[in-house]
């Protein structure tokens with residue numbers, strides 16, 4: 529199950545991504561926000577990190593205007609590896625190397641066409657499971 533949330537800066541892109549997930553038949557839970565009214569992105573970051581650390585969801589997608597504030601917030605939580613990606617190379621590498629469990633996007637940075645490709649790359653790329661990457665992730669989690 530994918531947890532998805534945004535602030536108002538990511539609201540429009542979240543709508544596009546949810547439509548895309550529907551078309552792909554991928555299950556997700558929308559944790560808000562539910563309009564373009566101004567909200568505080570840390571609230572929405574925390575909803576998705578709680579869903580992952582609580583075991584309700586195994587992947588997350590977080591979107592704010594830049595992707596920066598919402599990823600900074602998510603990465604405060606132990607066990608969360610949120611990767612802000614602006615291209616498919618980053619999305620692939622962060623799954624292969626970092627086993628990132630949250631994709632962060634900037635709704636005012638990437639257009640919907642690129643964002644959907646980034647989402648697909650993130651969701652479809654498995655962790656490499658290579659020893660050196662497992663070791664480094666353990667070091668991050670210490």
Ligand code: RB5
Nearest residue numbers: 537592593594596597598
């Ligand atoms: C909201 O205006 C904006 O600050 C937020 O979406 C995000 O870009 C913060 O990092």
